[in-house]
Amino acid sequence: MPNRKTLIDTLEIQGTLSREEFICLLNGYSKEDAEYLSRKARNTAFQYFDNKVYTRGLIEFTNYCKNDCYYCGIRRSNTNVNRYRLTKDEILSCCKQGYRLGFRTFVLQGGEDLRYSDEELAGIIFAMKEGYPDCAVTLSIGERSYESYLAYHRAGADRYLLRHETANEGHYGKLHPESLSLQARKQCLRDLKTIGYQVGTGFMVGSPYQTLEHIAEDLLFIKDLSPEMIGIGPYLPHHDTPFADKPQGSFELTLFLISILRLMIPNALIPATTALGTIHPMGREQGILSGANVVMPNLSPVSVRKKYELYDNKICTGDEAAECRVCLQNRMKKIGYEIIAARGDFQPLDMNITAGAY
Ligand code: 5AD
Numbered sequence: 001m002p003n004r005k006t007l008i009d010t011l012e013i014q015g016t017l018s019r020e021e022f023i024c025l026l027n028g029y030s031k032e033d034a035e036y037l038s039r040k041a042r043n044t045a046f047q048y049f050d051n052k053v054y055t056r057g058l059i060e061f062t063n064y065c066k067n068d069c070y071y072c073g074i075r076r077s078n079t080n081v082n083r084y085r086l087t088k089d090e091i092l093s094c095c096k097q098g099y100r101l102g103f104r105t106f107v108l109q110g111g112e113d114l115r116y117s118d119e120e121l122a123g124i125i126f127a128m129k130e131g132y133p134d135c136a137v138t139l140s141i142g143e144r145s146y147e148s149y150l151a152y153h154r155a156g157a158d159r160y161l162l163r164h165e166t167a168n169e170g171h172y173g174k175l176h177p178e179s180l181s182l183q184a185r186k187q188c189l190r191d192l193k194t195i196g197y198q199v200g201t202g203f204m205v206g207s208p209y210q211t212l213e214h215i216a217e218d219l220l221f222i223k224d225l226s227p228e229m230i231g232i233g234p235y236l237p238h239h240d241t242p243f244a245d246k247p248q249g250s251f252e253l254t255l256f257l258i259s260i261l262r263l264m265i266p267n268a269l270i271p272a273t274t275a276l277g278t279i280h281p282m283g284r285e286q287g288i289l290s291g292a293n294v295v296m297p298n299l300s301p302v303s304v305r306k307k308y309e310l311y312d313n314k315i316c317t318g319d320e321a322a323e324c325r326v327c328l329q330n331r332m333k334k335i336g337y338e339i340i341a342a343r344g345d346f347q348p349l350d351m352n353i354t355a356g357a358y
């Protein structure tokens with residue numbers, strides 16, 4: 001087996017490795033290897049995005065969910081959750097505030113809540129696009145039919161986030177009840193691509209029963225799907241779930257994987273996630289320094305933030321977090337990066353021949 005530095009060089013040149021090579025790279029890498037990889041990933045991000053970080057205003061508009069994923073704090077069976085829904089007007093007022101703060105992408109995220117009909121959702125999306133025509137709208141509302149996805153896209157939605165969670169069938173079955181399947185999830189991702197969304201996928205690092213083999217499969221799945229956006233974060237336990245006692249994922253491994261993903265898809269939009277900021281006080285900064293190029297501050301009304309708890313100790317849920325945008329701007333500045341007010345669309349590779357040109 002070649003040493004890990006050689007594997008990292010190969011990854012940088014080829015944009016992928018074999019399953020066995022990925023497993024070898026992930027298995028017992030040294031601090032030095034991690035620094036070598038991180039430096040390469042940071043340089044790659046810098047070539048494409050300079051020191052600019054894109055920002056997305058996250059609006060968590062409903063914490064009702066019909067699903068019962070074993071890891072998630074707002075799962076249907078958790079009767080301790082204080083459930084809420086935002087109205088169209090409340091969502092639009094989040095956008096109004098967000099636009100003033102410089103956001104040019106709004107992410108509508110919620111549980112799988114069937115109370116909002118397709119017509120209603122399309123109406124909300126249409127109103128967002130009408131009020132803020134220079135902004136992108138990203139949806140993150142789970143599995144829907146092709147027709148529903150098409151209706152949202154026609155209403156103006158530009159992007160869709162749907163993590164695959166794990167690319168291994170057996171592992172998928174350990175994280176979800178039988179009503180959910182990896183096949184259905186993959187079909188949704190294919191539908192979204194066909195319709196023309198910019199698509200984001202991803203997985204939790206260190207989710208219960210995850211092995212390095214599974215992670216290698218996640219990486220190969222992502223390479224094959226070739227998504228425009230890739231979101232990963234450490235698994236964090238929630239006290240009211242069947243996985244309450246499972247250990248949290250590794251911070252270092254999450255950073256290592258962000259760097260791998262940056263080398264695999266150099267122009268991808270990769271966020272330093274809230275989960276990364278929760279597991280470590282400098283998590284989001286470290287994520288950017290490992291090759292991420294997006295942050296997603298919370299734009300939800302402060303009154304509901306505590307209720308959208310997918311895992312324990314989620315940051316940005318207190319009164320002091322009213323202004324995540326300013327907080328993140330300062331945090332990025334401290335590490336030499338700058339948050340910019342731009343839609344931050346995915347740019348296909350051949351348009352990027354002059355690296356760092358935009
Ligand atoms: N820890 C970390 N991430 C979680 N998610 C859900 N529950 C948890 C948890 N306990 C992630 C899932 C989902 C995204 C919205 O949040 O990957 O796709």
Ligand code: FES
Pocket residue numbers: 297298315316320321322323324325327328
């Ligand atoms: Fe939310 Fe700092 S980003 S409080």
